[in-house]
Amino acid sequence: MRILLFLLLIFLLYQLWRFSELRAKMIRKKTVKTQPKIEAHPMVQCQRCETFVPKNESIDYKGRAFCGEKCRDESRP
Numbered sequence: 001m002r003i004l005l006f007l008l009l010i011f012l013l014y015q016l017w018r019f020s021e022l023r024a025k026m027i028r029k030k031t032v033k034t035q036p037k038i039e040a041h042p043m044v045q046c047q048r049c050e051t052f053v054p055k056n057e058s059i060d061y062k063g064r065a066f067c068g069e070k071c072r073d074e075s076r077p
């Protein structure tokens with residue numbers, strides 16, 4: 001009878017280990033998924049209308065970021 005209890009304990013420990021492995025995998029997947037998103041879309045604020053636009057869509061003029069050509073032209077002296 002003691003052997004049965006011992007086997008049950010091993011089985012439970014194995015299940016617990018499998019569950020924690022699965023959770024670790026899921027967390028790893030999540031971090032891999034979210035990281036490129038942050039890198040791909042850094043937001044910058046337009047110096048004129050203060051709208052946030054993705055950096056790759058913004059226009060740089062003398063080190064200042066603008067949401068479009070209109071804002072850039074309007075802020076020029």
Ligand SMILES: [Zn+2]
Binds near residue numbers: 046047048049051067
């Ligand atoms: Zn703007």
